[in-house]
Amino acid sequence: MARLSAVPGDLSRLTTLVDSGDLEETRDIISRAYSPYQLECLGDAREFSAWYAEGGFPGVTLSDLRYGSPRLNAETLIRPQPLGTYLLMCEVTHGWVTVSSPGREECHVGAGGTYVLDAHRPFQVRWSPGARMFTVRLAREDVERAAADALGLEEPVPARFALGGAVSPRAARTWAGISGAVRREILGEGIAGDNPLVAAQLTRTTAALLVGTQRLIVPNGADIRRTGVVGHAAVRRAMALVEERADEPHTLADLAAAARVSPRALQEAFRQHLDTTPLGYLREVRLRRAHQDLLAAGRDGSATVSDIAYRWGFSNLGRFAAYYRERYGQPPSKTLSG
Known part of the structure; x- marks a missing residue:
């Protein structure tokens, strides 16, 4: 961000x-x-x-x-x-x-x-x-x-x-x-x-x-022409799967199947429209959800950093902390402690 x-x-x-x-x-x-x-x-x-x-x-x-x-x-x-x-x-x-x-x-x-x-x-x-x-x-x-x-x-x-x-x-x-x-x-x-x-x-x-x-x-039936808004139907289908089920394990092949295109075609569409990869987008959504949960847990003490990391598919806590610091400018423990 x-x-x-x-x-x-x-x-x-x-x-x-x-x-x-x-x-x-x-x-x-x-x-x-x-x-x-x-x-x-x-x-x-x-x-x-x-x-x-x-x-x-x-x-x-x-x-x-x-x-x-x-x-x-x-x-x-x-x-x-x-x-x-x-x-x-x-x-x-x-x-x-x-x-x-x-x-x-x-x-x-x-x-x-x-x-x-x-x-x-x-x-x-x-x-x-x-x-x-x-x-x-x-x-x-x-x-x-x-x-x-x-x-x-x-x-x-x-x-x-x-x-x-x-x-x-x-x-x-x-x-x-x-x-x-x-x-x-x-x-x-x-x-x-x-x-x-x-x-x-x-x-x-x-x-x-x-x-x-x-x-x-986007209004129903509208065809987006500009790259600031995602106009590629395959990208929208993959994004919908990620947004709805971000806590589930997904591979590039899974996302491509949901988008009804080949993995290579999906990667190119994400690069063109979002300047990222399908798995990069998945990680971004998971980081955003983890950030929201850390803010909530910081208020009510309902979870630890590791609980939230595992909930959103980050099995390696060191990598999660590195991704999180790059995205939000501070370690997840800092967000949790307020």
């Missing part, structure tokens, strides 16, 4: 809208900034606090949001209504959050991780004490036009995204690049705020890269 770089620019360029320990005040202000939402302090209400600031240029809004304090114990739970007219690309910089869409999916996202909240469905986010994130807000219509371009369609299409981060490590690095450019424009000396042409171009580029790097849920 491409980790977020140090935030460029001056945070004082953002306008602070909330700096409060009052639940009602925070709920009212952020409901106006985003969408109406429920806000709960999971613990001693005296430990609740919130800080929210934003800034931007026409087409893109950058927000910086924190709930609670890492020195205290209270977590925060938010339940917004569907966003409706815009999408949020969320980049966790401190702590962790657990994001869920009722009845559908859940993911745990630690520092350096990303996820997309689309405009169409309700969700809830549980914040660790002191968790903090940047969000990049884009208009729904801009993202839907970018999705149509990616699908080779004339009319905008509903842009819905699965949780779980970018489609590949290379895609994550690409998103980190445009995210850094947006932050530099807003927090630094950029001209997008004063130049409508620059603002429009940067907005279009950001929307296109959101669609091209994140897990777009």
Whole structure:
């Protein structure tokens, strides 16, 4: 995963809208900034606090949001209504959050991780004490036009995204690049705020890269033309098997059989569309699931590193630790201990 770089620019360029320990005040202000939402302090209400600031240029809004304090114990739970007219690309910089869409999916996202909240469905986010994130807000219509371009369609299409981060490590690095450019424009000396042409171009580029790097849920019957979104039917079939049964043993031959192509053809398709191999993708999914379990076990003590490694098919603990450190920048024991 491409980790977020140090935030460029001056945070004082953002306008602070909330700096409060009052639940009602925070709920009212952020409901106006985003969408109406429920806000709960999971613990001693005296430990609740919130800080929210934003800034931007026409087409893109950058927000910086924190709930609670890492020195205290209270977590925060938010339940917004569907966003409706815009999408949020969320980049966790401190702590962790657990994001869920009722009845559908859940993911745990630690520092350096990303996820997309689309405009169409309700969700809830549980914040660790002191968790903090940047969000990049884009208009729904801009993202839907970018999705149509990616699908080779004339009319905008509903842009819905699965949780779980970018489609590949290379895609994550690409998103980190445009995210850094947006932050530099807003927090630094950029001209997008004063130049409508620059603002429009940067907005279009950001929307296109959101669609091209994140897990777009493809409308039925659409034929994807661009490599940022997986368009090869065999790749999609292999990915579906991996996502549904990542804890089961799979060989290249197994994945190729599920994809209904030869092993060599599947390898070439993965290289072209995801810049990885089928077994590399399997390992990436397993590492992501292991990361989620380590975060959960760190909160409730339900498992050890070896339990989680074996659960997700890593029989060699040394290799698991090496893969994990490369992917997340720290040993699995560190994630488990919090």
